[in-house]
C-alpha cells in the first residue's frame with residue numbers, strides 16, 4: 607500500500623516525512639526544499655505481533671508496512687505544468703490514498719507561501735490543482751466516449767458518469783463528494799481521478815498544542831474533512847520527528863509526558879488502514895511471527911497467495927483461530943489444537959482481522 611503526502615510548501619511535509627524515514631533529510635525553512643519524490647516505509651504497530659513473537663520465541667518478527675511517498679512541490683499552477691507540476695500530479699496518480707498535510711500552527715519564523723495561516727484556503731489551493739487535472743482527464747474521456755457512442759453501447763453509460771463528475775468538479779468540489787451507485791463506481795475506477803482517491807487530512811499543530819483541545823485551525827480542517835466524508839488526524843510533525851529518534855522506552859515516556867497514548871504517526875497509520883479497508887492476518891511459529899495486510903473480504907485462498915503463489919495454488923485448508931481466542935489459552939497453538947479451538951476453513955472462508963492462520967497446501 608502506498609500513501610502520497612501532499613500539501614502546500616512549508617506546512618511540515620518534510621518534517622513528517624523525516625519522522626517516517628528517520629533518515630533526517632533536510633527540513634528547511636523555505637519552499638521547494640524537497641523536489642524528488644521520496645519513499646519512506648513505516649511498520650504498522652501491532653501488539654498482537656509482539657505478543658505472539660514472545661510466546662512462540664520467534665527468531666524473526668515482521669510487521670505489516672505502509673509506503674509513504676513524499677510528493678513535495680505541488681503548488682498553485684501545478685495543473686498548468688508550472689513548477690514541475692505535471693510530474694507531481696502523475697506521482698499522486700500512482701498512490702492508493704492521499705495524506706494531505708495542512709498547517710495548523712502559528713510560527714512567525716516559518717514563512718507561509720500565501721502570507722497567512724488559513725487551513726481551508728490552503729486545502730482549496732491544493733485540491734483545486736487536483737480538480738483541474740481531473741477535469742482535463744475527464745474532458746478527454748468525454749470526447750472519446752462521445753465519438754464511440756454509436757459503436758459502443760457502454761459509451762453512453764460512461765458518458766453519463768463522466769458528466770456527473772464534471773458537474774461536481776465544475777463547482778470546485780472533489781470527485782469523492784459525488785455519490786455513485788455500485789455500477790457507476792465500477793465504471794469510474796478506470797478514470798483514476800486524483801480527487802476520488804481516499805484522503806486523510808493531517809492537521810499539523812504546534813508542538814505545545816499536542817494533548818490540548820483542538821485549536822480553531824483544527825476545527826476548521828475537521829469541518830472541511832466532514833464535507834468530503836474524510837478523516838482528520840491531528841499531529842505535530844516536530845514532535846513526530848523527535849519521537850522517531852527515541853528508543854521504544856523513551857518514546858513511551860515522552861508520550862506519557864505529553865498526555866497522549868499514541869504517536870501521531872501511529873494514529874495516521876491506523877486511520878490509513880481504516881480508510882482503505884485493510885486488515886491483518888497473522889502467522890506465527892519459532893521461525894517467524896508476521897502480520898500480513900489484506901483487504902476486508904479477502905478469501906482464505908487469496909490470503910494464502912499473499913504468502914506465496916504456491917500456497918494459493920495448492921490450497922487445501924486454513925487452520926485458523928482468532929487472536930483473542932488464542933490468547934485465552936496463553937497464545938499456545940498446541941493447547942488450542944488439543945482443546946479443539948482451531949477451526950478448519952475452506953478456500954471461500956472470508957478472513958477476519960487478527961486471524962492466526964496455518965495454511966495447509968499441496969506442493
Ligand code: GDP
Nearest residue numbers: 615616617618619620621633634811812843844
Ligand atoms: P514542507 O515544505 O511542507 O516539507 O515543510 P517542512 O517540513 O520543511 O517544514 C517547514 C518549516 O516548518 C520547518 O522550519 C519546520 O521546522 C517547521 N515545522 C514543521 N512542523 C512544525 C510544527 O509542528 N511546529 C512548528 N513550530 N514548526 C513546524
